[in-house]
Amino acid sequence: MADRTRVRAGARRPQRYLPLQILLGFLVIYFLVPFWWVIVNSSKDAPGLFGGGNTLWFTDQIDYVGNLRQLFTYDGGIYLRWILNSTLYAVAGGIGATVLAVMAGYGFAKYRFAARRFSFAVVLGALMVPATALVIPTFIMFSRLGLTNTVWAVILPSLLNPFGVYLMHVYARDAVPDELLDAARVDGAGEVRTFLQIALPLMRPAVVTVLLLSAVASWNNYFLPLAMLSDNRLFPVTVGLGLWQGIASANNSGGTSLWSLIILGSLVSVIPLVIAFFSLQRHWRGGLSVGGLR
Amino acid sequence: MTLLTEKRARRRQHETRKIRGKVHLREHLMGWLFVGPFAVVFVAFLIAPLTYALYLSLFQKKLIGGTSFVLFDNYVKAFTDPSFLSGAWFVLRFSLVSIPLQIGIALVLALILDAVTTLFARFSRLMIFLPYAIPTVIGAVMWGFLYSKGFGPLTDIFGLFGATAPDFLGSDLIFYGLLNVVTWQWAGYYMIILYAALQGVDPTLYEAARMDGAGRWQIATRIKIPLIAPALILILVFSLIGTLQFFNEPQILRYLAAGTIGTDFTPNMYAYQQAFSLANFNYGSAISFALGGIVFICVYAFLFFTRKRRSFL
Numbered sequence: 093m094a095d096r097t098r099v100r101a102g103a104r105r106p107q108r109y110l111p112l113q114i115l116l117g118f119l120v121i122y123f124l125v126p127f128w129w130v131i132v133n134s135s136k137d138a139p140g141l142f143g144g145g146n147t148l149w150f151t152d153q154i155d156y157v158g159n160l161r162q163l164f165t166y167d168g169g170i171y172l173r174w175i176l177n178s179t180l181y182a183v184a185g186g187i188g189a190t191v192l193a194v195m196a197g198y199g200f201a202k203y204r205f206a207a208r209r210f211s212f213a214v215v216l217g218a219l220m221v222p223a224t225a226l227v228i229p230t231f232i233m234f235s236r237l238g239l240t241n242t243v244w245a246v247i248l249p250s251l252l253n254p255f256g257v258y259l260m261h262v263y264a265r266d267a268v269p270d271e272l273l274d275a276a277r278v279d280g281a282g283e284v285r286t287f288l289q290i291a292l293p294l295m296r297p298a299v300v301t302v303l304l305l306s307a308v309a310s311w312n313n314y315f316l317p318l319a320m321l322s323d324n325r326l327f328p329v330t331v332g333l334g335l336w337q338g339i340a341s342a343n344n345s346g347g348t349s350l351w352s353l354i355i356l357g358s359l360v361s362v363i364p365l366v367i368a369f370f371s372l373q374r375h376w377r378g379g380l381s382v383g384g385l386r
Numbered sequence: 387m388t389l390l391t392e393k394r395a396r397r398r399q400h401e402t403r404k405i406r407g408k409v410h411l412r413e414h415l416m417g418w419l420f421v422g423p424f425a426v427v428f429v430a431f432l433i434a435p436l437t438y439a440l441y442l443s444l445f446q447k448k449l450i451g452g453t454s455f456v457l458f459d460n461y462v463k464a465f466t467d468p469s470f471l472s473g474a475w476f477v478l479r480f481s482l483v484s485i486p487l488q489i490g491i492a493l494v495l496a497l498i499l500d501a502v503t504t505l506f507a508r509f510s511r512l513m514i515f516l517p518y519a520i521p522t523v524i525g526a527v528m529w530g531f532l533y534s535k536g537f538g539p540l541t542d543i544f545g546l547f548g549a550t551a552p553d554f555l556g557s558d559l560i561f562y563g564l565l566n567v568v569t570w571q572w573a574g575y576y577m578i579i580l581y582a583a584l585q586g587v588d589p590t591l592y593e594a595a596r597m598d599g600a601g602r603w604q605i606a607t608r609i610k611i612p613l614i615a616p617a618l619i620l621i622l623v624f625s626l627i628g629t630l631q632f633f634n635e636p637q638i639l640r641y642l643a644a645g646t647i648g649t650d651f652t653p654n655m656y657a658y659q660q661a662f663s664l665a666n667f668n669y670g671s672a673i674s675f676a677l678g679g680i681v682f683i684c685v686y687a688f689l690f691f692t693r694k695r696r697s698f699l
Binding site for chain 1: 417418419420423424425427428430431432434435438460491495498499502503507510512513514515516519520521522525529532534537538539542563570623630632637641644646657658661662667675678681686
């Protein structure tokens with residue numbers, strides 16, 4: 093509510109404050125420099141990259157197409173596989189974690205069940221557990237079950253999202269009135285239908301936020317797949333590029349062509365996430381405010 | 387007569403209690419039905435691994451005699467191990483500098499974006515947030531390029547002034563090199579959370595303050611910042627947890643900064659090396675657990691000191 097009135101007031105009389113905008117301009121440049129560098133340098137071939145000259149500007153020869161072709165054909169097209177793997181892990185992990193978190197958050201917020209307060213306290217405590225402390229024992233458990241070096245080793249642990257549960261709990265508590273749920277029950281709707289048709293639409297901003305945060309967390313994950321996977325055909329793009337970087341650094345001269353692949357590979361790998369964030373930004377920003385305020 | 391009504395009343399009471407009991411049972415059941423699937427995952431991928439790690443950390447694998455129960459020997463070893471101690475000391479030092487820096491920048495940015503409502507401000511908000519959408523690994527790769535002597539711009543820029551470029555991958559400056567990567571990556575995310583919190587503040591409060599003669603600066607420091615204190619504390623906790631587990635950035639920059647970043651640079655890297663390079667899962671688990679203990683103590687202490695300000699836990 094307050095948000096809307098402010099936007100309207102702002103539209104009537106935009107607040108300019110020129111010195112603040114200049115300061116903002118400098119900060120924006122700082123945040124964009126690495127992107128600029130990557131965009132410029134992925135247009136170059138290896139000699140252009142290492143031949144000196146201005147590293148923040150294009151050379152005469154701009155060859156995105158050739159470089160892209162090289163990126164997607166190198167080593168039997170392994171890069172495309174990494175991107176597809178990342179997509180699989182992000183979609184499966186993101187959707188799975190979101191479904192679980194939305195159900196659990198709603199359950200914690202709207203039902204008074206046995207051991208509710210205790211269970212919720214345990215979930216909050218889990219926020220403090222370093223995620224990486226779980227990787228080593230999970231790896232051993234999975235290797236006993238023969239699950240290491242499979243896609244399950246990456247997807248299953250990423251279903252765990254205690255922060256998503258917390259966010260959904262706060263949001264469901266405030267955005268879904270008990271009276272409305274009771275009214276639906278009086279009208280004869282079952283619990284599941286009440287949840288799906290009444291509560292879920294009201295929780296949509298938080299659902300989108302949790303979905304986006306879980307998908308990004310899976311896409312960005314590095315430690316877990318690094319530990320779990322040994323077959324490079326299962327790697328997500330983060331681990332794959334890390335592998336290339338290790339190879340390129342290890343052999344200083346032989347790695348030169350690999351460097352341009354890493355640069356372009358970094359650029360290509362960030363495009364899906366940037367699109368996801370920008371196209372969904374109206375939704376996730378509304379969902380983020382709940383975590384911090386109430 | 388009276389006996390009959392009494393009987394009837396008692397029976398009715400009994401029946402309502404029975405119905406209420408049913409309602410309760412139903413509510414318990416439905417509650418657990420909704421929480422259940424998450425609970426299964428929670429037990430399988432959090433409780434079980436943690437318990438198992440604790441168990442593993444109490445054993446030692448010896449060349450002769452196989453694996454034996456040693457109770458807390460691994461922990462005694464960890465807390466006297468210079469590799470673990472120097473790593474832990476590094477992440478503590480790094481947290482003390484990087485967290486106030488990140489959150490300070492995020493706060494300043496959020497306050498500016500809350501006050502300035504131009505198209506450029508809206509554009510800036512997205513651009514500053516952009517690094518968060520980048521995997522930390524890719525962020526580290528990008529900055530690794532920018533730092534590098536071979537194809538980074540630093541050599542050129544400093545060359546213009548006839549100076550030698552600072553080597554952010556050298557042992558003297560690696561602290562600042564990593565500081566920059568982390569700040570770049572996370573400040574925008576924290577900024578968005580703080581900005582969202584600021585947007586939720588009732589604007590009539592500013593009106594009232596302005597009537598009382600408060601300037602922009604006073605409104606920011608006396609009204610806005612105190613009102614978003616819960617959000618500030620929330621992101622402080624998250625950044626504390628994240629920074630103490632430092633792994634991705636140094637692990638990636640290690641390739642470029644050969645000799646500067648060792649395998650024991652942070653406790654997490656050390657645990658990874660012990661477990662996956664040396665197959666010493668017992669000691670690796672103990673290091674992870676010791677690190678988890680440090681995180682828990684730091685976060686708990688922080689939450690204790692800020693208990694009046696927070697409302698989220």
